[in-house]
Amino acid sequence: MLAYIVRKLLLSIPILLGIVTLTFVLFCVVAPDPARVYAGKFKSEAQLQALRHQLGTDVPKSRQFWNILTFHFANSSRYQEPVWHLFLRKAPISLAIQIPAFFIELGLQLALALLVASRRGTILDYGITFLAVLGMSVPVISLYLGTQWIFGGWLQWFPVAGWSPGFFYALHFAALPIIVSVIGGIGGGVRFYRTVTLEEINSDYVRTARAKGVSARDTLFTHVFGNVLIPVLTNTVVVLPLLFTGSLILERLFQIPGFGALLFDSIHAQDQPVVMFIVYVTSILYLFMLIVTDVLYTLVDPRVTLK
Amino acid sequence: MRKTKWIFFVYLAIVGLIVIGVGVSLSFTPPRDPHTLYVEELATLKSLDPAEANDEPSDDMIGEIYESLYNYKYGVQPYTMFPELAAEMPRYSADGMEMTIPLRRGIHFYDPGKKVWPGGIGPEIKARDVIYSFKRVCDFNIASPVYSAVFQDQIVGLDDWWNYTKSIGAAKVDWDRPVKGFQILDDYTIRLVMPRPNPQMVYNLAAMWTAVVSRDAVNYWGRDFRLHPVGSGSYCMTEYLRDQRIILEANPIYRGRGDVDGGAIVADADRMPHIERVEYDFFDELVPPYLLFTQGLFDVAGIPKESFNQAIRVDTGDLSPALAKKGVILRKSDEAVTDYVGFNMQDPILGRNKPLRQAMSMAFDRNAYITNFLNGRGMPAIGPIPPGFPTFDRNAVNPYTQLNLEAAREKMRQAEAINGGPIPTLRILMQDSDTTSRQMAEDFVLRMKQIGLTIEPEYRDFARYLEMVDNRQTQLFEAGWLADYPDEQDFLQLFYGKNAPAMGLNSAAYMNPEFDALYEKAAVMRDSPERRGLYLRMEHFVMEDCPWLLVEYPKLFALHYDWVSGGYHMAYGYGLLQHLKLDEQFRRKRLEEN
Numbered sequence: 001m002l003a004y005i006v007r008k009l010l011l012s013i014p015i016l017l018g019i020v021t022l023t024f025v026l027f028c029v030v031a032p033d034p035a036r037v038y039a040g041k042f043k044s045e046a047q048l049q050a051l052r053h054q055l056g057t058d059v060p061k062s063r064q065f066w067n068i069l070t071f072h073f074a075n076s077s078r079y080q081e082p083v084w085h086l087f088l089r090k091a092p093i094s095l096a097i098q099i100p101a102f103f104i105e106l107g108l109q110l111a112l113a114l115l116v117a118s119r120r121g122t123i124l125d126y127g128i129t130f131l132a133v134l135g136m137s138v139p140v141i142s143l144y145l146g147t148q149w150i151f152g153g154w155l156q157w158f159p160v161a162g163w164s165p166g167f168f169y170a171l172h173f174a175a176l177p178i179i180v181s182v183i184g185g186i187g188g189g190v191r192f193y194r195t196v197t198l199e200e201i202n203s204d205y206v207r208t209a210r211a212k213g214v215s216a217r218d219t220l221f222t223h224v225f226g227n228v229l230i231p232v233l234t235n236t237v238v239v240l241p242l243l244f245t246g247s248l249i250l251e252r253l254f255q256i257p258g259f260g261a262l263l264f265d266s267i268h269a270q271d272q273p274v275v276m277f278i279v280y281v282t283s284i285l286y287l288f289m290l291i292v293t294d295v296l297y298t299l300v301d302p303r304v305t306l307k
Numbered sequence: 308m309r310k311t312k313w314i315f316f317v318y319l320a321i322v323g324l325i326v327i328g329v330g331v332s333l334s335f336t337p338p339r340d341p342h343t344l345y346v347e348e349l350a351t352l353k354s355l356d357p358a359e360a361n362d363e364p365s366d367d368m369i370g371e372i373y374e375s376l377y378n379y380k381y382g383v384q385p386y387t388m389f390p391e392l393a394a395e396m397p398r399y400s401a402d403g404m405e406m407t408i409p410l411r412r413g414i415h416f417y418d419p420g421k422k423v424w425p426g427g428i429g430p431e432i433k434a435r436d437v438i439y440s441f442k443r444v445c446d447f448n449i450a451s452p453v454y455s456a457v458f459q460d461q462i463v464g465l466d467d468w469w470n471y472t473k474s475i476g477a478a479k480v481d482w483d484r485p486v487k488g489f490q491i492l493d494d495y496t497i498r499l500v501m502p503r504p505n506p507q508m509v510y511n512l513a514a515m516w517t518a519v520v521s522r523d524a525v526n527y528w529g530r531d532f533r534l535h536p537v538g539s540g541s542y543c544m545t546e547y548l549r550d551q552r553i554i555l556e557a558n559p560i561y562r563g564r565g566d567v568d569g570g571a572i573v574a575d576a577d578r579m580p581h582i583e584r585v586e587y588d589f590f591d592e593l594v595p596p597y598l599l600f601t602q603g604l605f606d607v608a609g610i611p612k613e614s615f616n617q618a619i620r621v622d623t624g625d626l627s628p629a630l631a632k633k634g635v636i637l638r639k640s641d642e643a644v645t646d647y648v649g650f651n652m653q654d655p656i657l658g659r660n661k662p663l664r665q666a667m668s669m670a671f672d673r674n675a676y677i678t679n680f681l682n683g684r685g686m687p688a689i690g691p692i693p694p695g696f697p698t699f700d701r702n703a704v705n706p707y708t709q710l711n712l713e714a715a716r717e718k719m720r721q722a723e724a725i726n727g728g729p730i731p732t733l734r735i736l737m738q739d740s741d742t743t744s745r746q747m748a749e750d751f752v753l754r755m756k757q758i759g760l761t762i763e764p765e766y767r768d769f770a771r772y773l774e775m776v777d778n779r780q781t782q783l784f785e786a787g788w789l790a791d792y793p794d795e796q797d798f799l800q801l802f803y804g805k806n807a808p809a810m811g812l813n814s815a816a817y818m819n820p821e822f823d824a825l826y827e828k829a830a831v832m833r834d835s836p837e838r839r840g841l842y843l844r845m846e847h848f849v850m851e852d853c854p855w856l857l858v859e860y861p862k863l864f865a866l867h868y869d870w871v872s873g874g875y876h877m878a879y880g881y882g883l884l885q886h887l888k889l890d891e892q893f894r895r896k897r898l899e900e901n
Binding site: 032039040044103107110162166255257 | 321325326330354362448453454455459548551588590594768
């Protein structure tokens with residue numbers, strides 16, 4: 001297993017290098033001189049030179065690239081703050097939305113998938129499948145805006161938008177974003193896990209277990225569910241790094257000052273250090289989680305070995 | 308395998324707990340203070356350091372906390388300056404190259420956090436503080452975005468100071484190093500020495516860029532000074548959660564009004580600010596704060612495009628009855644802005660073909676544009692200088708900004724003759740690639756098609772757009788100009804020949820020796836009927852030559868509840884919040900009714 005992990009880690013290096021290079025080159029092409037944006041409407045060569053110095057873009061591109069590769073990120077152009085500080089300030093806010101939403105969504109997806117798969121062909125199955133497809137079909141932005149208007153603006157059950165420090169105050173503002181995040185993401189998972197569960201339910205070993213007199217519930221939770229965990233792991237572990245980065249549109253619409261909103265604004269403002277940081281760090285976490293997923297397979301399913 | 312069953316149910320139990328926690332949190336509503344004015348803030352503030360900020364939202368916030376030497380009288384049109392930290396208007400030398408400015412006495416900095424000075428009360432503002440603040444704008448290490456607009460080439464000896472700060476590094480700058488053009492005559496008098504007369508310099512001293520900061524505070528906070536403003540204005544900042552909220556509280560040692568010395572006796576009824584506390588909540592999108600405003604959670608608000616028809620009656624442009632019933636008041640005001648489409652006069656097709664530019668200008672339907680894209684919040688442009696300037700004449704007629712397709716087609720025939728054949732496809736550069744930009748470009752394409760012109764839109768992100776406009780790599784480009792001070796020169800400099808080279812303010816690269824001669828003559832004159840006459844003649848050249856396809860002057864529509872009074876839109880000036888009044892009892896009563 002160790003050899004497998006080392007090999008995977010080594011293979012990750014060129015992938016990372018490719019991602020960082022591509023993003024850096026795109027920035028060089030799209031925004032070759034961010035000082036112009038930050039200079040505003042008045043500019044002179046002397047002023048641009050000073051701004052380039054402040055933004056760290058007055059050194060050769062090769063040096064800038066090397067600094068990024070070695071984690072020496074320049075300060076955010078927009079915030080004039082080290083990107084690590086921004087990350088530490090904003091990631092917890094994103095996590096306050098994303099972690100509850102992730103757990104609720106996954107729990108509901110699995111529960112509903114097991115329920116409808118075990119009641120295949122019934123009205124319950126058709127009804128939940130219909131709602132799942134509907135949830136997948138509605139654009140998330142419409143869902144976000146619609147719920148904001150209805151539950152925040154009209155019924156006033158939740159605050160329309162905003163954020164406040166303090167655990168319960170933060171949760172007060174997080175409630176509606178968490179709910180819409182769950183509603184927006186639940187459909188695809190229900191459909192997918194239902195299909196996976198059905199495949200397992202129709203397997204020979206399930207039929208054998210049922211023939212031996214094991215109850216339907218025990219078959220479902222002891223045999224079927226264990227095997228369903230493999231695709232669950234594939235789907236969930238790799239998205240864990242994305243919990244830190246938050247949701248770009250959701251955070252912006254609900255005025256959550258998290259990492260997603262930061263990424264959205266940084267792309268718009270061509271804040272290269274922030275975008276490079278997010279791309280780089282997220283890629284590392286993502287590649288790492290892919291390896292973790294492989295290792296977890298061996299724990300969930302003893303038939304799997306890593307060579 | 309039996310374990311998985313329990314893991315699953317434990318997991319569901321945790322999910323249930325999370326759901327309950329979220330539900331319980333709904334009862335934790337953040338408290339609302341009855342003495343606080345609640346305001347939406349629709350942008351991220353770049354910096355609260357006057358030397359670093361050049362964006363309107365930052366300047367507005369800085370303007371509540373800091374003061375400059377001069378300011379504009381609140382609610383007075385035409386705009387009139389008055390001395391704020393200065394004791395009187397500048398005294399000019401006979402040759403106009405020296406400005407001597409005496410300062411008010413007894414005005415102190417105030418630090419609400421009590422970090423810089425125990426007790427919070429700082430030293431009295433003196434000449435050295437003013438000169439220190441000016442030198443900071445000219446410090447290479449700070450990279451002030453307004454250096455070139457305010458002081459570069461306008462103060463004697465500044466090149467030396469700039470090069471010195473560049474060579475020495477931020478930490479070692481000797482702030483007492485003399486600069487010939489920044490002189491301290493005594494504790495309460497400064498003198499600015501300019502290489503040539505510059506009547507516009509006084510406007511820079513009424514802007515937030517030159518607000519007076521404390522050297523102690525800068526030294527204490529270092530780079531974080533941008534987050535911890537310490538000024539002498541009517542408010543001080545007691546909380547700043549970046550991207551979330553700012554809380555301002557009345558400065559306890561404020562002298563009561565801007566035009567008196569510290570320690571002056573001001574009657575209690577006249578003392579400002581009237582509102583004790585103001586909370587700004589930050590929003591990136593316009594709709595959520597508007598919804599919160601309709602719920603009475605904000606006291607003032609703008610009107611998002613998406614909600615315009617709910618707030619405003621389309622037929623009359625008045626407030627909707629539903630909002631009027633709630634006690635909402637609509638305030639309309641002119642902005643000192645001209646939106647336009649620039650022609651690159653260095654382009655071989657556009658630059659030498661005046662009839663072509665005139666034809667395009669006459670083919671553009673400004674009223675339709677204002678209705679379709681601004682919900683009627685604008686006025687068709689007449690000349691480059693917008694309302695609010697002394698020479699602006701609302702009744703003036705510019706034949707080239709009147710929709711006249713017949714005349715435009717006639718001009719097109721002349722244009723084709725000059726071009727030696729049909730006009731080839733022209734490209735218009737847009738500042739963004741979002742839906743609105745695309746719709747605006749499509750509208751422009753359709754208007755020009757009516758006179759037989761083919762226009763191809765080019766969508767670029769803002770950085771690339773700026774680079775192309777700065778380097779004159781465009782044919783047509785959408786743009787706008789927001790005035791910095793109430794002098795027509797602020798707009799006319801955009802057509803001055805010496806500003807035409809790359810990166811200069813004259814992005815259309817308009818060159819007209821007659822215009823330039825008049826500009827140079829007016830540039831050294833102070834306000835007078837003669838100078839206004841020169842301005843009118845210059846504007847006439849621009850209207851005739853059409854280096855800009857003038858589009859519109861935007862109008863500002865703002866909403867507030869009737870428990871807030873004293874509001875007046877000022878295109879220039881700062882410290883406006885102190886004039887507002889909040890009737891707390893009326894607000895409570897209204898909200899209960901609504």
